[in-house]
Amino acid sequence: MSDLWTSEEIATATGGTASAPFTVSGVAFDSREVTGGDLFVAMKGEATDGHRFLDKAFDQGAAGAITSQPVDRPHVLVKDSAAALEALGRASRKRMAGKVIGVTGSVGKTGTKEALFHALDRATPGSVHRSVKSYNNHVGVPLSLSRMPRDCDFGVFEMGMNHAGELSALTRLVRPHAAIVTAIAPAHIEFFGTEAAIAEAKGEIFEGLEPGGTAIIPYDSPHVATLYNKAERYAGRILTFGLGAGADVRACEAVPAPGGGTLVTAALPxxxxxxxISAPGEHWVSNALAILAAVEAVGGDLGIAGLALAELPGLPGRGERRRVPAGGGEALLIDESYNANPLSMAATLKQLGREQAERRIAVLGGMRELGERSVELHEGLVGPLTAGRVDYAILVGDEMTPLARRLDGVVAFDHVADAEAAITLLQAQVRAGDAILIKGSNGIGLSRLVATFQQTMSWPAATGKDTD
Structure with missing residues (x-):
């Protein structure tokens, strides 16, 4: 593995002092994720202190550490380890000579980030870096930046927020040449009050654009004007994407593709x-258009990007599709267990309604951080459930009580307290030919349902892969 950082470079970037010369090939702040050659950043948090895990990190192969206290290991001593990680991320961005793309949005940002990585990497294998998992906050973004190889051609970074001002700080670290807002939905509305306020906060991603950079915004969003007005203040160029005829990057035609997914004819400027695009659903057509806009904005190969979109792998928790042995045959399980808000619920239920299946089952966990609108927005899922032709639903958690009251007599359902109860119920219900959607906010824990099946059954990957 090539050297990512030398101890001298780390000390220069962070204003710290190196105890001895060393080089590292990776960066981690969680000792459980440390692998051979890594730099371990020992940070003090509210619940624990990373310095307690230094021995574990070095036992797992760490080559050095960033610490805020002297230790008997190779390290760079700094005043504040968290601030040092941010400084290291900033230094990494400064030395990178390629093009950088930032991605945010209420829904679809992780899937879009992953698809954009594949679209660029297929043309220039090994020269594209991106955030891993959903590392998109004040710690995850500097970590992802600090892991970026010094000689890569492209960097793709996901940025999230749940309060105003957070994206403003993150985008100034990332300094993107192109910045995407995927969509606006009432995610985290508890902290904002209105969707318009969410749109204004998402538009902060444009504040960090490099001079002449491109803002990429959803044309079909009711908040397109808010985003456009924000972009005009910071972007050298604005590209809209969507299904509407006025979008700069638009789908002229989108029809179901043989074997799953969608065949799209798209027009760019x-x-x-x-x-x-292998992933089924209108929401993925929209994501794909944003991806093409970004590829075009940074000078990527559009033709190769199109090929990559046809080969996208599914993401666990975000639409991965697998075949579950059931009743002497198979059932299709669609894993959307990582996150949920009203817009993504409606999109995935709509796609469930298009699945060819004997029965359509929806296991839905509560949507969190909806504040005063929680009751209203959960009740509002009645329409998407019926539009999705759901035959049977399992509602999970207290947040689903308003929907349970409205759903009686409309769709057959059971309402259970937690993921464990949902596991038992689903295992008893699954039949051959079923299509099963599992979706809810991460805190509901529906990923445990998926994990239970993974531990007890051997699943081949399904065709027609999907991500969210």
């Missing part, structure tokens, strides 16, 4: 491209 200077090109037209026909491609297949």
């Amino acid at each position: 200077g090109a037209e491209i026909c491609f297949t």
Whole structure:
């Protein structure tokens, strides 16, 4: 593995003092994720102190550490380890000579980030860096930046927020050449009050654009004007994407593709491209258009990007599709267990309604951080459930009580307290030919349902992969 950082570079970037010369090939702040050659950043948090895990990190192969107290290991001593990680991320961005893309949005940002990585990496294998998992906050973004190889051609970074001002700080670290807002939905509305306020906060991603950078915004969003007005203040160029005829990057035609997914003919300002996206659903057509806009903005290869979109792997928790042995045959399980808000619930239920299945089952966990609108927005899922032709639903958690009251007599359902009860119920209900959607906020714990099946059954990956 090539050297990512030398101890001298780390000390220079962070204003710290190196105890001895060393080099590292990776960066981690969780001792459980440390692998050979890593730099371990020992940070003090509210619940624990990373310095307690230094021995574990070095036992697992750490080559050095950033610490805020002297230790008997190779390290760079700093005043504040968290501030040092941010400084290291800033230094990494400064030395990177390639193009950087930032991604945010209420829904779809992780899937879009992953798909954008594949679209660029297929043309230039090994030269694209991106955030791993959903590392998109004040710690995850500096970590992802600090892991970026010094010689990569492209960097793709996901940025999230649940309060105003957070994206403003993150985007100034990332300094993107192109910045995408995927969509606006009432996610985290508890902290904002209105969708308009969420749109204003998401628009902060444009504040960090490099001079002449491109803002990429959803044309079909009711908040397009808010985003456009924000972008005009910071972007050298604005590209809208969507299904509407006025979008700069638009789907002229989108039809179901043989074997799953969607066949799309897209028009860009200077090109037209026909491609297949493996992930089914209108929301993924929208994501794909944003991806093409970003590829075009940073000078990537549109044709190869189209090929990559046809080969996207599914993401666990965000639409991964697998075949579950059931009743002497198979059932399709769609894993959307990582996150949920009203917009993503509606999109995935709509796609469930298009699945060819004997029965359509929806296991839905509560949507969190909806504040005063929680009752209203959960009740509002009646329409998407019926539009999704759901035959049977399992509602999980107290947040689903308003929906349970409205759903009686409309769709067959059971309402249970937690994920464990849902596991027992689903295991008893699954039949061959079922299509099962599992979706809820991460805190509900529906990933445990998926894990239970993974531990007890051997699943081949399903065709027609999907991510969210």
